[in-house]
Amino acid sequence: MTRTTPEAERIVVVGAALLDDGRLLAARRSAPADLAGRWELPGGKVEAGERPEDALVRELREELGVDAEPVGRVPGQWPLRTPYVLQVWTARLRPGSPAPSPLQDHDELRWLTPAELWDVPWLDQDVPAVREVSARWGAGLS
Numbered sequence: 001m002t003r004t005t006p007e008a009e010r011i012v013v014v015g016a017a018l019l020d021d022g023r024l025l026a027a028r029r030s031a032p033a034d035l036a037g038r039w040e041l042p043g044g045k046v047e048a049g050e051r052p053e054d055a056l057v058r059e060l061r062e063e064l065g066v067d068a069e070p071v072g073r074v075p076g077q078w079p080l081r082t083p084y085v086l087q088v089w090t091a092r093l094r095p096g097s098p099a100p101s102p103l104q105d106h107d108e109l110r111w112l113t114p115a116e117l118w119d120v121p122w123l124d125q126d127v128p129a130v131r132e133v134s135a136r137w138g139a140g141l142s
């Protein structure tokens with residue numbers, strides 16, 4: 001039987017479609033073991049009482065050492081392991097931000113052009129979200 005997690009029990013994971021100079025940042029997870037080696041949109045769990053956009057900025061600072069700002073929500077949300085759901089925001093680096101480094105949770109980063117978007121093995125559960133980003137990218141996302 002399939003059980004849908006009730007809205008109130010869901011925990012939002014925010015993922016960043018961090019764009020710079022026409023490229024999207026992909027991050028390779030180093031942990032936990034079942035996700036390690038696969039690629040994701042950097043981000044993390046929204047804490048109680050936190051706005052998703054604030055969580056995004058916090059997670060990108062903690063994980064990548066960057067100073068980023070959210071730009072807009074990518075419509076949709078995608079189920080992860082219960083009780084998590086993935087929501088995605090486009091984001092950009094603020095002027096003067098350090099370049100991203102894999103400080104936490106990741107062991108490799110890649111800036112992907114649209115033509116390279118599917119060159120990395122994304123987490124299966126991220127594929128529909130990346131597809132949505134890709135569709136909007138083609139329509140002038142920057």
Ligand SMILES: Nc1nc2c([nH]c(=O)n2[C@H]2C[C@H](O)[C@@H](COP(=O)(O)OP(=O)(O)OP(=O)(O)O)O2)c(=O)[nH]1
Nearest residue numbers: 013014015040041042043044045080084123125126
């Ligand atoms: N950040 C992120 N997490 C994802 C994606 N796809 C996906 O299945 N996940 C999973 C991995 C984790 O189980 C969960 C988010 O955990 P996390 O480890 O990134 O978040 P966090 O920093 O807040 O977690 P924590 O270590 O503080 O517990 O969502 C994705 O695209 N981005």
